[in-house]
Amino acid sequence: MRVVRVMAFGGPEVLVAGEAPDPVAKAGQVVVDVAVAGVTFVETQIRRGLDKWHAKPSLPYVPGGLVAGRVSSVGAQVDPAWLGRRVVAGTGEVGGFAERAAAEVEELFPVPDGLGLPEAVALHSDGSTAQGLAENADIGAGDWVLVEAAAGGVGSLLVQLARAAGARVVGAARGARKLGLIRELGALAVDYTEPGWTERVVEATGGAGPDVVFDGVGGQIGRAAFEVTARGGRFSVHGASSGEATLIDPAEARAKGVNVIGIEQLFAFRPNVERWAERMMSQAAAGLVRPVIGQTFPLERAADAHAAIENRTAVGKTLLLI
Numbered sequence: 653m654r655v656v657r658v659m660a661f662g663g664p665e666v667l668v669a670g671e672a673p674d675p676v677a678k679a680g681q682v683v684v685d686v687a688v689a690g691v692t693f694v695e696t697q698i699r700r701g702l703d704k705w706h707a708k709p710s711l712p713y714v715p716g717g718l719v720a721g722r723v724s725s726v727g728a729q730v731d732p733a734w735l736g737r738r739v740v741a742g743t744g745e746v747g748g749f750a751e752r753a754a755a756e757v758e759e760l761f762p763v764p765d766g767l768g769l770p771e772a773v774a775l776h777s778d779g780s781t782a783q784g785l786a787e788n789a790d791i792g793a794g795d796w797v798l799v800e801a802a803a804g805g806v807g808s809l810l811v812q813l814a815r816a817a818g819a820r821v822v823g824a825a826r827g828a829r830k831l832g833l834i835r836e837l838g839a840l841a842v843d844y845t846e847p848g849w850t851e852r853v854v855e856a857t858g859g860a861g862p863d864v865v866f867d868g869v870g871g872q873i874g875r876a877a878f879e880v881t882a883r884g885g886r887f888s889v890h891g892a893s894s895g896e897a898t899l900i901d902p903a904e905a906r907a908k909g910v911n912v913i914g915i916e917q918l919f920a921f922r923p924n925v926e927r928w929a930e931r932m933m934s935q936a937a938a939g940l941v942r943p944v945i946g947q948t949f950p951l952e953r954a955a956d957a958h959a960a961i962e963n964r965t966a967v968g969k970t971l972l973l974i
Contacts (some may be wrong), residue, residue, distance in 0.1 A: 653751040654974075656954040657712040661701030664955040664962065672714070675747075675754040682734055682757055684741045689972040690718040691957045692805075693893055699958065702729040702895075706766045709746055715954075716748020716972075718777050720769040723760075724791050730757050732937035738763040740929075741910065749954055751974055761926060762960045764933055771936065774943035774969040778805035779932035780925045781918075786813045787928075788913055789864050789888045793818030797860035798853055798877060800869045801893060802839065803830035805884045805944070805969040808864050808930070811837045812941040822853050822862065824873075826964065833944065833967055837867075842884070844873050857882070873896030883909040890918060910939065944968030 655672040677683045682958045695715050697703040714741075719741050720825040723734045726764035734757065742759035763772040785806075786845050791797060797814040801824025814821045815838050823834035824844040834841040842852045854861055861882040867874040871894030878900055887910050891896050897915045921928075935941045949957040960966040 654951055655714050655750040655751070656951060657714055657868065658699050658709070659712045660737055661699065661708070661711070662717050664696075664958040665698070666699065667715070667875050669952045669954075670749055672750065674752055677725050677730070677754060678727040680730060681727045682723045682730055682752050682753050682760065684719055684721045684739060684755055685724045686719045686721065686751055686753050686974045687721040687747065688769045688773050688953075689716045689717075689750075689974060690777050690953075691961065691970040692777070693891070693961055693965055696958050696962050701746075706745060707873070710748060710886070713746050714749050715742045715746060716744050716750070717751075718745055718755050719743060719755075720763065720773045721974075724752065726757075728946070731895040732880075733761065736944060738769065738772075740769075740772050749951065749972065751951070759790045763863060765935060768966060769931060770945055770948070770971050770973070771943050772933070773971060774805060774945055775936055776925075777928045777934045779809055779927035779936075779941075779943065780968060781921065782806050782809035783890070783928035783932050784921045785866060785888055785890055785917075786817070789886045790796045791819050791857070791864055792819040794858040795819040795862070795863040797821045797864045797866070798843065798881075799839070799866045800824050800873060800877060801891070802837075802841075802968045803833045803944075804868065806890070807836060807866070807868060808833065808837060808944040808968050809941060815839070816866070816940045819864070820857075824849065824877075830967055833946075844876075850876050851878075854880050861885065864888065868893060870897045870911050878910070878912075880909070881910050884914060884947070885909075886911045888913040888917070889914075891914040945971060947971075950974070
């Protein structure tokens with residue numbers, strides 16, 4: 653079968669297409685004929701050997717932790733009723749950039765009829781994350797919400813969830829294409845690469861600042877967003893695309909009257925992923941949210957998919973179609 657491997661830690665060019673034996677389902681596993689593989693920013697950092705949250709895989713390795721397709725074989729102790737079913741499947745940290753992938757049966761999520769596999773991948777991964785962040789931040793009707801990286805996979809869904817909750821939203825991103833998408837989603841848009849961008853946020857919120865901030869960028873942008881968070885507000889950290897997660901001293905947070913929900917919240921998400929994914933898919937079926945799939949690539953162009961994410965040209969979710 654065709655695969656893409658990471659041959660060394662480094663830039664996108666270390667992703668090399670090749671061949672590998674088909675996987676065989678062990679006890680408790682299935683094999684999925686992969687139609688779609690998700691691509692994430694974290695995976696680009698693992699490939700570079702820079703990610704602080706995951707152990708380095710042994711080289712060479714096949715990246716990709718989430719796929720969608722049909723179950724083509726089952727191992728011992730697996731209900732044969734899974735055969736032929738459309739599923740989203742977690743493969744762990746590796747194995748998804750391939751024509752076929754093995755997955756534990758506990759990592760399967762049936763895809764509802766009428767929902768496309770690309771949309772299912774986006775709603776299962778980014779959607780469940782966005783739903784968890786939204787619940788933890790307790791968005792209320794009338795709140796002002798600031799979403800950083802609002803044109804990304806998670807960010808674009810946070811914008812929609814906040815608006816569905818009755819909040820008023822400011823989306824921050826960089827570049828005309830991303831700002832245009834934010835406006836299409838019904839939010840005000842600011843470019844956080846421009847000087848004084850937080851002043852525009854404060855002005856938009858009537859001088860009070862946002863009640864809720866979703867910080868997926870970190871670094872100077874995350875710090876600047878914390879500075880303008882409204883007293884009594886919530887500052888939720890979920891990413892560090894700048895290379896550094898925002899860390900707020902608890903004493904400083906108390907002095908500002910801000911509840912900081914740190915990046916460690918993500919570690920507790922796993923038990924709720926299936927429930928949150930089901931909720932997101934239900935909301936998508938009801939027309940309340942839609943995953944933004946900004947760009948797709950064939951398997952052999954996995955390096956281009958990683959490059960698009962790293963050079964900040966990607967909008968919404970990036971997928972490989974196999």
